[in-house]
Amino acid sequence: MNNVERHQFIMNQLQQNGAVNVLELCKLLEVSSVTIRKDLKLLEDRQLLFRTHGGATLNNPYTIDRTVFEKEKIQAAEKAAIAREAASLITDNDSVIIASGTTVQAMAQEIQPIGNLTVVTSALNVAVQLIKHPNVEILQLGGILRKSSTSVTGRYAESILNDFFCSKLFLGVDGIDLDFGLTTTNAQEAHLNRKMMEVSQRVIVLADSTKFGRRGFGRICGIEEVDQIITDNGVSPQTVKALERMGVKVTIAGEEQ
Template sequence: MLAIERRNDILERLQADKRVVVSELSAIYQVSEETIRRDLEKLENDGLVIKSYGGAVLNEHSIFDLPFNIRKNQKIVEKEKIARLIAGMVRDGEALMLDASSTDVYIAKALKEMKKLTVITNSVEIIVELFDMPEWNVISTGGISREKSFALVGPHTDAMIRSYHVDKAIISCKGLDLEIGMTDSDEHDANSKRMMLKSAKERILVADHTKFGETAFTKVADWSQITKIVTDKKPGAKWMQEFEKYRVECIYPGKES
């Protein structure tokens, strides 16, 4: 196992258990305790964990800002469910905007059964994923690259997004709050998502069930600014009432669009 893979795995353990112990990790990964301490030091320098005596705890303030390569490999089942639902809603020949979320990467993969689409995205990962789709029209927004999120952001990105008008914008976010709406951890990412919503006829939010009831740093949009939300399981009654209030269609496995 590479060091980066081990650190990613340690982060996943921290998210599940909230605390890890150096001696236990040393036994699990069959490496020295000194190696584990270096791993934890690197994670602490990245702002992801807080070292404690004999181990470390998760830095709760960074929970929304995990690196993309970690988020991409989390909640895979939930993301694949959402991706299948989206694939059933997209028609050949449509023009889409996909944001730089890890969920939209799974959506891009699921859409590869389509013959021809136009996809505009600020996601480096999605651009690479769709390199082998020569019949498609794949457009990069350009912009300033963000290593942590694999996103292209900034004024150039937003100007490019505004210059297009598409059938569907499909975005995700870090948290959903009944009162606040949709929130994200980064202002630049949030602004790009807002621009995508303004450029689309149909505005679709994709979010797995763990994001309901969470609030991140900056607001993306109100419920009135989306037309559909696609998730991996039916939300509770209060959420369904809120969606009905704003005429937002909620789609989940077992419910037909």
């Protein structure tokens, strides 16, 4: 095949499958991975596709900032299952950080503490969910309120964290990219999330499968800095294997472990 025929073949595969893989294209077209990557870059430059980790897709992998009121309606069943799995990790007399996002908000709804529980959170909606429990002590971080996420950001919130150390951080994200890492749509929120990681023993990410292969504006950290990801069965087996090779425990909510 010449270049034009090869490009047309790639686009046909994308139209049929929604995504393509570099290694599979190498076998089908009997060319090197260098050639395929050049083809994908050229097609991306022409705005015909979006390159992803190990391939390409027709769907834009870059996330946009939506309000929590919009996001809580998306993947609601999957988020509820993830939330239940995450809530089960809280132990008696635990001290945890719960960041912002609709999945961690769903987790807050599922928490039924037996002993005392201390929760540090940047999210107002998380605090509201937990305030009904008399044995939950809530430390609400202060700072600049982001109305779209109903959570705070800024140096004041970061400085408060210097006085604490918690067993677990439950973190919601807008994107998980195997190359670029964890991201959110807001740079200040990403910075606060990094500070939360510094004062936590374990980092547990709550993300439904639509977050994989996507990137937000603000980078939080690399994949290797995460201890565990709780997601749903929509995530591909290839992605799970790649994450496990990077030292991340992957838990599929609703499946027996």
